[in-house]
Structures are given as C-alpha cells and as structure tokens.
Amino acid sequence: MDKKYQVFVSSTYIDLLDERKEVIQALLELDCIPIGMELFPASDDDQWTFIKSVIDDCDYYVLVLAGRYGTCSDSGIGYTEMEYRYAIESGKPVIAFLHKDPRSIPAKFTESNPELNKKLDSFRELAQKKLCKFWESPAELAGIVGRSIVQLKKRSPAVGWVKADLVPSDDSAQEILKLKNEIERLKEELNSTFSAGVNTDELSQGDENFKFEYTGKAKINYFDYHEAKLIAAVPWNIIFGALAPLMADEADEQSLQARLKQLLVKTEEENLRAQQGFSNRELSTTFEHDVFDTIIVQFRALGFIQKSKRNRSVKDKKTYWCLTEKGDNLLVALKAIRKI
Numbered sequence: 001m002d003k004k005y006q007v008f009v010s011s012t013y014i015d016l017l018d019e020r021k022e023v024i025q026a027l028l029e030l031d032c033i034p035i036g037m038e039l040f041p042a043s044d045d046d047q048w049t050f051i052k053s054v055i056d057d058c059d060y061y062v063l064v065l066a067g068r069y070g071t072c073s074d075s076g077i078g079y080t081e082m083e084y085r086y087a088i089e090s091g092k093p094v095i096a097f098l099h100k101d102p103r104s105i106p107a108k109f110t111e112s113n114p115e116l117n118k119k120l121d122s123f124r125e126l127a128q129k130k131l132c133k134f135w136e137s138p139a140e141l142a143g144i145v146g147r148s149i150v151q152l153k154k155r156s157p158a159v160g161w162v163k164a165d166l167v168p169s170d171d172s173a174q175e176i177l178k179l180k181n182e183i184e185r186l187k188e189e190l191n192s193t194f195s196a197g198v199n200t201d202e203l204s205q206g207d208e209n210f211k212f213e214y215t216g217k218a219k220i221n222y223f224d225y226h227e228a229k230l231i232a233a234v235p236w237n238i239i240f241g242a243l244a245p246l247m248a249d250e251a252d253e254q255s256l257q258a259r260l261k262q263l264l265v266k267t268e269e270e271n272l273r274a275q276q277g278f279s280n281r282e283l284s285t286t287f288e289h290d291v292f293d294t295i296i297v298q299f300r301a302l303g304f305i306q307k308s309k310r311n312r313s314v315k316d317k318k319t320y321w322c323l324t325e326k327g328d329n330l331l332v333a334l335k336a337i338r339k340i
Contacts, residue, residue, distance in 0.1 A: 032122050
C-alpha cells in the first residue's frame with residue numbers, strides 16, 4: 001500500500017525562508033507531506049496545545065537551525081526549542097540540520113541580544129546530542145535532508161498515511177474481524193477437543209476429588225495466627241463452579257487464587273474448626289503456588305479455559321483467563337437452577 005509520511009519542519013522563519021523552501025521541495029520529491037507552524041505563531045497556551053497535537057500526528061520531525069534562536073515563551077524557552085524538546089519527549093524520530101559556520105551568517109540573520117545567543121549555543125549543543133547533520137547553503141541543505149530522510153525511514157519505520165479509498169471500509173473491516181474471531185473460536189474448539197494430545201476421558205474431573213496440601217490459619221490478633229498443615233479433597237466440579245463465574249468475562253490469577261482460598265474456608269470449615277485454637281476465630285487459608293498451577297493446567301487440558309486475548313495496557317503484566325465455549329457450557333450445567 002502506497003504510504004506518505006508527514007514531516008514536521010521546525011525552524012525560525014524570516015531568516016530561513018530560502019532554506020525552508022528547499023527543505024519542503026526535497027520532502028515533496030520524497031512523497032512526504034511537510035508540515036510547519038511558522039504561519040501560526042505559538043502566542044498562547046491554546047496555540048501551543050495545537051502545535052503539540054500537530055507534532056503528535058506527524059511521522060518524523062526535522063529541525064533546521066542557523067543564526068536565530070527565535071521568539072521565546074513566558075518561560076524563557078524559544079518556541080522552536082520547545083517544539084524540538086516535545087518531539088523528543090513524545091518519541092518521534094528526530095533529525096537536526098545545523099548551520100556549519102554560524103559566524104559566517106549575515107548579521108541581519110543573527111541574534112543581536114547576547115542572552116539569545118547564549119540560548120542558541122545551548123540549543124545547538126542539545127541538538128548535537130541526537131542525530132544531526134551540518135549544512136552551509138540552501139541547496140546543500142536540500143540534498144542532505146533528502147538523503148537523511150530516506151535513511152531515517154529505513155532506520156525508524158513510521159505508520160504513515162494512505163488515501164482513504166485504499167483503506168478497507170467499515171463493513172469490510174467488520175467482516176474481516178468477524179472471520180478472524182471465528183477462526184480463533186474454531187482453533188480454540190479444536191484445542192479444547194485435542195488439548196495437548198491428551199484423551200480427556202483419562203483425566204480426573206467432575207465429581208472426582210482433587211487432593212492437595214494447604215495451610216489453615218486462625219486469627220489471634222492483627223499480627224498472630226494459629227496455623228495447621230492440612231489435606232483437602234475437593235471435587236473438580238466444586239472448584240470449577242467456584243472459579244468459572246469469574247472467568248465468564250475474564251479474570252486475573254490473583255482474583256482466582258483469592259476465590260479458591262474462600263472456597264477452602266467454606267469446604268474445609270469443619271476440619272479447620274477441629275484444630276486446636278481454631279474454634280470461634282476468623283479463618284483463612286493459603287496454599288503453594290503449584291496447587292493453583294495444577295488446577296489451571298487441569299482445566300486447560302479439559303478444554304474448559306484459555307488465556308484471554310483481550311488487548312490491554314503494556315504496564316499490565318497480569319495473566320488473565322477466560323472460559324472456552326466448552327467451559328461456559330459446563331458452568332451453565334453446574335449453576336443453572338432446574339425445575340423441581
């Protein structure tokens with residue numbers, strides 16, 4: 001699919017008219033879309049918010065710097081430098097083109113204010129910490145920009161833009177998504193039937209007991225507990241009936257473990273109360289992580305659950321589980337109330 005890339009061209013304006021013209025022409029010849037804010041001076045916060053949104057929409061950011069620092073904001077930082085810093089902070093691929101010999105620039109295109117000259121020098125130092133190239137004439141600048149953008153596109157591929165008529169329509173996209181989901185459903189159904197190549201009839205399930213060790217606790221005070229190592233024997237259907245409602249949508253492992261601990265207090269209460277010091281105290285349970293892992297593996301092998309494929313934040317490192325169609329059918333069979 002033919003893509004065009006949007007490039008934000010940042011520079012001071014009056015002193016670099018010819019240079020900007022050459023840069024824009026070079027970008028157009030590369031099928032790029034040059035964008036610049038020189039005609040929209042960032043004079044207030046609303047305008048600056050708009051400029052940031054324009055940078056956000058661009059694929060690449062180009063800085064051209066010569067003998068002027070440019071207009072400063074109330075904070076004392078020039079708007080050109082603010083644009084550059086924002087592009088870096090937002091993760092845009094950035095390249096700076098700095099004049100090779102600022103002392104050779106005509107005085108009318110340089111800063112007469114010593115303070116602004118200091119800021120310009122500091123800005124040049126900042127720009128040289130990232131990818132940068134040097135130029136002396138508008139024609140040389142155009143050639144360097146052209147070659148650099150070609151390299152930048154290879155090194156840092158961006159999303160780009162395509163014509164609307166080349167993008168699938170909403171109906172087509174929905175149909176593709178529907179077919180994709182159906183394929184995934186059939187795959188899961190197949191996996192459920194032949195999970196790990198195991199004959200599910202040979203697996204422990206239903207009303208058969210799952211025996212495992214756990215620790216029962218009876219609260220003495222805020223810090224202290226009576227503890228006892230015990231063995232539980234709980235039918236698989238009871239365990240599934242407790243955990244499955246959480247996975248009707250999806251549930252993270254922490255929530256499932258908490259529900260399993262609650263189930264143990266309920267099913268093992270008589271056994272717990274019989275322990276010394278446990279009578280009339282608040283009860284809780286814990287178990288080794290491999291107990292929970294075994295339960296998850298068993299339900300996966302039986303084709304009842306699967307890992308959730310829902311998209312979520314990169315920061316979310318939890319593991320989520322949800323029911324398969326087979327698991328949902330078992331949940332309904334276990335929980336639905338029948339006529340008397």
